Amino acid sequence: xxxxxxxxxxxxxxxxxxxxxxxxxxxxxxxxxxxxxxxxxxxxxxxxxxxxxxxxxxxxxxxxxxxxxxxxxxxxxxxxxxxxxxxxxxxxxxxxxxxxxxxxxxxxxxxxxxxxxxxxxxxxxxxxxxxxxxxxxxxxxxxxxxxxxxxxxxxxxxxxxxxxxxxxxxxxxxxxxxxxxxxxxxxxxxxxxxxxxxxxxxxxxxxxxxxxxxxxxxxxxxxxxxxxxxxxxxxxxxxxxxxxxxxxxxxxxxxxxxxxxxxxxxxxxxxxxxxxxxxxxxxxxxxxxxxxxxxxxxxxx
Ligand code: CP
Numbered sequence: 001x002x003x004x005x006x007x008x009x010x011x012x013x014x015x016x017x018x019x020x021x022x023x024x025x026x027x028x029x030x031x032x033x034x035x036x037x038x039x040x041x042x043x044x045x046x047x048x049x050x051x052x053x054x055x056x057x058x059x060x061x062x063x064x065x066x067x068x069x070x071x072x073x074x075x076x077x078x079x080x081x082x083x084x085x086x087x088x089x090x091x092x093x094x095x096x097x098x099x100x101x102x103x104x105x106x107x108x109x110x111x112x113x114x115x116x117x118x119x120x121x122x123x124x125x126x127x128x129x130x131x132x133x134x135x136x137x138x139x140x141x142x143x144x145x146x147x148x149x150x151x152x153x154x155x156x157x158x159x160x161x162x163x164x165x166x167x168x169x170x171x172x173x174x175x176x177x178x179x180x181x182x183x184x185x186x187x188x189x190x191x192x193x194x195x196x197x198x199x200x201x202x203x204x205x206x207x208x209x210x211x212x213x214x215x216x217x218x219x220x221x222x223x224x225x226x227x228x229x230x231x232x233x234x235x236x237x238x239x240x241x242x243x244x245x246x247x248x249x250x251x252x253x254x255x256x257x258x259x260x261x262x263x264x265x266x267x268x269x270x271x272x273x274x275x276x277x278x279x280x281x282x283x284x285x286x287x288x289x290x291x292x293x294x295x296x297x298x299x300x301x
Contacts, residue, residue, distance in 0.1 A: 040293030138166030148175030
């Protein structure tokens with residue numbers, strides 16, 4: 001990979017995605033062996049700059065950078081000069097002046113990481129921008145072995161989901177079939193143009209699928225009236241054991257988290273034998289280590 005920044009999977013080639021996944025798999029095996037000392041970012045620094053809440057992405061980027069040998073600083077936007085009106089670009093320039101090497105940013109505005117990347121010398125990694133992309137989430141979701149030919153069903157709030165969009169771009173580039181289903185109000189225009197098969201029912205989406213992904217309802221991005229109630233969303237658009245029975249035997253259940261139990265997935269599905277959710281978290285750490293080392297490696301070359 002020969003890039004300064006990772007902003008989304010829309011721009012990445014299949015070869016670049018494969019390179020990240022492949023390196024991520026070797027990091028995952030090492031993490032499973034208990035190894036935590038790597039050197040790709042030795043002598044480098046990383047700033048985690050999140051303007052939105054996060055548990056998984058923030059923590060796993062922090063651990064990924066630390067395990068890779070970097071010095072890591074977390075900026076709490078609530079107590080930073082952002083509260084005094086400092087712009088994103090000025091914040092980035094300030095971090096550049098401190099000779100910082102990597103910024104991982106999450107921001108409610110789609111395009112904010114791109115704006116930052118165009119302005120700063122540091123490598124910028126998108127940790128989720130508005131309704132646009134969440135590339136490292138999709139990369140960890142794609143840690144499923146060989147992707148070509150897989151059938152992946154994505155259910156729920158597609159419109160507001162940056163996870164769904166990054167998965168659509170990444171999975172189709174590697175040759176998977178991506179089926180999508182959700183309330184009509186939460187299915188944006190143009191999904192077919194990007195390679196999705198938009199289904200008329202959950203059963204149609206899940207039939208014969210190798211993996212079934214529930215999406216978190218983005219309550220913070222909803223306008224009123226997209227669906228009648230959480231109970232009805234669960235009943236008509238969520239996944240329970242009956243819906244899962246349409247999938248291939250042993251199909252994996254995925255969810256980016258945080259999960260609204262009993263809404264997107266029932267508790268029995270979340271905690272069941274087919275749930276891959278905990279393994280996704282380990283993959284997240286591994287692919288983030290891979291992304292960090294591939295971006296910074298190019299700088300050293
Ligand atoms: N999947 C995900 O982005 O989770 P967090 O919001 O906890 O980072």
